[in-house]
Amino acid sequence: MKKDIYAKMQILSDSAKYDVSCSSSGSDSNYKTGELGATHNSGICHTFSADGRCISLLKVLLTNYCIYDCAYCVNRSSNDIPRAAFSPRELANITINFYKRNYIEGLFLSSGIIESENHTMELILRVLKILRFEHKFNGYIHVKLIPGSDEALIAEVVRLASRVSSNIELPSDNSLKLLAPNKTKEKVLQPLKIARDLSLERDNKAIGMSTQLIVGATPESDFDILKLSSVLYDKALLKRVYYSAYIPVNDDKNLPAILTKPPLVREHRLYQADWLLRFYGFSYDEILTSQAPNLDEELDPKTMWALSNLHLFPIEINRASKEELIRIPGIGVRGAHKILKARRFKKLGFDDLKALKISIKRAQYFITCEREFQREIALYPENIRAALIKPEPKKQPSLFDVSGITGEL
């Protein structure tokens, strides 16, 4: 890579790292400049394709110049930071070079707004056209759509990309007005609506659409965030919401102080609650309410829900439906299938559940096997909660326990 291209790559892959719509950012490996495998500064990240394969991507911005001044963003116009911009051809050539060297299998492309929304979208479209038509690159390309650009441009990008996203970033109009005054909810949802309508036209062959919501920069509760995600899933505007714990990068009176730690546990709990929405048939207002609007940091959302609905438990493992089984803390969709299958041949006891690798540790307070409890404990939320969050006693290895060293004796 030529030196100025290398410098641009460092700036533009570093600027892209705060976008989590593509799962991870970069890899920390010991490398020396010029040696093979020096991917650390080149923004290689990983994501999952529609068929579940993990693929590595070049994650980069076309430019980190931006005419906007969103308060939470490292690339905002008022920040004095090193700036750079690739030409569409430069970026397409780098992508192909990396691909041919087997560094990457695809591209995750986003951009600051340069000149105007339409101009930026046109530059991104140019990258796509060079890759798809000149280089005949048929691999994975994820494009961040530019809200506010013309419908025809967005539609062309959607046709050429493998996956698209549009970052809503802040969960309410009020917060957008305060921190990103050039954006409105309508404006950020517009590209997703165009992408959805286009994918419906294509015989329902949906293109993967995602968004990023920043958590902890603004006062919205988990209830507000989960409600928004649920509405977006229901309207088929998204396949996936990515929650991003806010990392303070700018000093701003409307944002948490610069040394505030990112709320990582909250982010993790939101991902768990989102999973319940998408795969377990929960609605957002079963998980949270406006009176109890935040997830519990100590307990996962399904356990939290079960403790608030103890009148529905215990559930008899040998008679419960699949829908009932997957609502039991510690039993996932795969566990429920294993139970249903094993139940065809015999009545199951706790030892059978252990053999099926069901997490008895959490499930034991909520189930019976042939009306027997595993553990005698009064079914009060406080008792169960205390038992569940009690730290596990550390196992002292016995002087004569050599199984860890020798395996089976």
Ligand code: SF4
């Ligand atoms: S438009 Fe995007 S790149 Fe520009 S300041 Fe706002 S969040 Fe940052």
